Amino acid sequence: MTDTIDTLAKLVSFPTLATGPNLDLMGWLQTRLTATGARLRVMPGTDAQRINLWAMLGPEGPGGIVLSAHADVVPVAGQAWSSDPFALTEREGRLYARGAVDMKGFLAGMVTAAEKARRLPLTRPLHLLVSHDEEIGCVGVRPMLRALADERFQAAACIVGEPTDLVIATGHKGKLAARIAVRGRAAHSANPGLGVNAIGIAAAMVAEVEGLAAWLAAEGVRDAAYAVPHGTAQVGTIQGGTALNIVPAEAELAFEIRFPAGEDHAALLERLRARAVLVAGARGGEIEITVTNLYPGLAEPEDSPAVTLAAAAGGRRAFTKLDFGTEAGLFREMLGLPSVVCGPGSISRAHKPDEFITRDELAAGDAFLGRVVESLV
Template identity: 40%
Template sequence: MAPLDDTISLLRDLIAFPTISTDTNLGMIAFLTEQLEAAGARCELFLDHTGTKGNLFATIGPEVDGGIVLSGHTDVVPVADQDWSTDPFEMAIDAGRLYGRGTCDMKGFIAAAVAMAPELAKKVRDRPIHFAFTHDEEVGCLGAQALVEALRHRGIRPGIAIIGEPTEMRIIEGHKGCCEYSTHFTGLEGHGSGPDSGVNAVEYAVRYVGRLLQLKEQLKARVPKGSRFDPPWTTINTGALIGGVAHNVIPGKAQVDWEMRPVQAGDAEFVKADLEAFIADELLPAMRAVSPDAEIVTEVIGEVAGLEPMEESAARDLVTELTGGNSVDVVPFGTEAGLFQQLGMSVVVCGPGSIAQAHKPDEFIDIAQLGQCLDMLDRLGDRLGR
């Protein structure tokens, strides 16, 4: 098995890449490519439309279907305005913990997977092992969406994926989807002394938020029978309402940022259809009665599928065997897992670290958790060698 010290050293290198989602990840991707090629992997880089972000897909073993994917995202959330005790991009070790941005979410898993690559290469036979490292998970799973489409186009069909998000090495077989939107309102500015002469974009945005609140309550009655999620229904959250310039100016622009986390695809369609009808039948006619140029446009920030628990799951069975776990669970937070499932793969989420530490100052991962992840991957190598 790859020594734990080597994995920690590799994680230190990965933390030093400040791969905040607003910035490039190509330095880290190049480093990972170098490491995997040294282990004998065939690596391919997929750039985004800007040329500043990339996905890495690497394979060890034969070019056949049915392989196993180890997947993680390379981007991290910002550290601005967070009170860190140490430099977030210089890994620190204290009391059995490794501190730094991305240690648990989720460079710890990536470090373990890449550190194990030479050992896996020695054991692989007729079933390939793939490494999928993506960009922009934190801002809508943009990289994974592009990578899945590329794999579909090329006819690459792995059988199982393990998404190494921090679960404390628990096996997660399901999570809600995550749909994020910004709805933009264009009204007509005017003097506040004559409110009927303009179209108050903020007021119409408030009415839209009111509709979101109504839908939020209605979704509780649509909870699927036997739902294991907490809460068990589809949720809606209004994250921001932005608009206005002064007390005495009718605001001509407003924006509502909101999200929905569906437990079933039908709920997302229900919400979107209701809002489209509300806009077409009530809001826009009232706005355009004053200003024909008034507009409401909803921008899709990201629509990421949930991971649906399956009665039969090769991924669940495999990881249960590898970890010795005797239970599986579902979680409310989202991952890239549902995208890989849509490609026809059997998928679970299982990785070192706790989601409770993710996105916080002084983010950390327990060294013992990294050891457990290495044990799982070592046993995976034994399975590949059979």
């Protein structure tokens, strides 16, 4: 436990904000894991300032286990923290810092698991994969997974350690993010009929996204295992116009669709594009919809090797499915790797001021990962 907390204290001291550099943290992690006897490879990331890491202990072979964590965190700007978010601070058994629960606590436990693995006669490999830029749509892990797929990487199972209170999550929703660009025609606001108001068209598209959300709630694929048992859609940002006395010629909005397994996200997008054609035709403007990010959901069978592994290691079999996305769906899609999400702490504390994980949760996480490692002997 002391080792895990000390490791966590070091990890949170690196302000690895999503889209920012992570070389300092990854360099420290390389040194730390090399000391455990792990063989390391720096894996491709999205650019030279953001890398991924692959560490392996034990023999070569296809039957190993993957433990996966992302090292990036969300910003703290504008949040009222009671202590320095990048210095681990303990109060009454709670360990506060940005990333403490999401998900550097699990990453610290992975380092402790590597220490345990070095002392055991492993007959199958333990793989530790650390990614970047998960928080902006599971972006950073993809170059690493593409490289592993090209190498025909194989393993028996993967555990992605997002915080689930160690409940085994067999599913999570996928997400499609897109941008709607609207072009109208500028004119003096004294005679707005001479122009085409792009903001008005954008407002009509907001209504279309809300209509899609209502359809998903009433008619879409349903799965009672989710807290929100259907797909969702919402507009997150909108911009447009230059001055009050100018009919705006341009506007832009961003929206997302989150969907459970079995929902045809491509059909949902085409449905919205068809509505956009009608809106543009009726109002005389132009509408372009561009997908900016897409990651798959996860639907892991309950008899999967990953579920069996997590359950045997002490993961709680009160199976759940997550409304938020994780990298597990990409491990499944890109590598064909049986995957579950299971980690210490609660996601309800993530992305907030005074984010924390408890000593007891870290201890439970260490015990869980210790049994995972022992299964490789």
